[in-house]
Amino acid sequence: MTEADSPTWRVPPRWVLLVAVLSIVAAEVGGGSMARFKVELTRWARDGMLARPGVHGLVGVRDVDERILDEALVKFDAGLRLFHMHAEGMGLVIIATAMVAATVIRHDAARRAIIALLTTGGAGYPLGYLLWSALIPSYGLERSKAIAEWLVWVPFGTATIVALWCLVGFVALRMIRPKS
């Protein structure tokens, strides 16, 4: 068996690794910033919500409004945390799955397409959480969630899911027909 034919792991393209590493770096920077600027971020979000009482359904009674503001601030913080968690995790998922795709898929166009989908989907999806958090003070919980869903979560999430299932299919095909 020659070196070229031996079944070894293949490194995915450099741009894929770069995107994955940048995603992990962004996650770490985001996590660090959340802790370092927690008070400033909370104050910014709270001020933004108080400036738009109609958007958040504030009624001008502290005993009622504090519960609404508290929920929005908890979700704002949750969005930042979920960005940190997903960006970190998806960076690793990009590296792992792109490596499998580079190794298993022999058809050039299919391999490139799947790696591109895995990378863009994996790197883009976590940004939805960041967008959601950033929009909460201006658009409220539900509207900001809908915007993030249609702009980021649905397209990028779908790209990742489609690519992963295709990859599963290729690996299964490889099991059935090892020489394909």
Next chain:
Amino acid sequence: MTRRNGRAEPARIFLRPPSVLAVLTALATITVTVTSPAAAHHVGSYVPRDNAVTTNFKQVKFSVQAKKYDVALQLFDAGALRAEMRAHAAALPPGLEDGTRAALTAGDGPEVERRLMIFFAALSRDLALEADRQIARPEATAEVRAATGRKFLEAIWRYYNLVDFAVATRDNKTSVAVRLAFDEAESYVKPAAGGAAPPDPAGIREPLQRIAQALSTLIDASSPSSTTPRRNS
């Protein structure tokens, strides 16, 4: 680096050859894991927390139950409960704050409970009156009325629920009346099928007024000047 099929040969890592079955298992795991949150767009859940007043109430209440009156007095003096009593002094029976403090100093648990019950009943009553006022606004749409009603009911219940047991042991008719009115009020602002606005959210005004009336009667009957509790069987 060799070329095959006209494309650059990708870099290789000479590790143990991958088992296709292991790779497939790992991929299936990743696929299922990634698919689940992507489909649900998991955005966390929110559990309402105590505010400063309800937290301080619980601290004082548990200290009194443990007969640690010195601790309860410290918590009352430094906490949000006393500050809130002062802020609402105009709407409360006269001497409520001083009387609560005196009862804590004297180690009189039932009297502390009675005065705190009056305080939270007054907070709940004021919220019910404010809710009625806001819902009565002619410019409010059905959706706004329903949303406002739901928010106020939540705030009313958060306070009233703390003292419902104390109310029931002293005046069970009022306790039942408030809870029935609360249930009725909720039915007027509950979203209709398909998430549509409820058909008659303005109907909540009547049960809100009943809540306010029942609590006003309770406060008057239980205020420091009144000594005879209304216990109904």
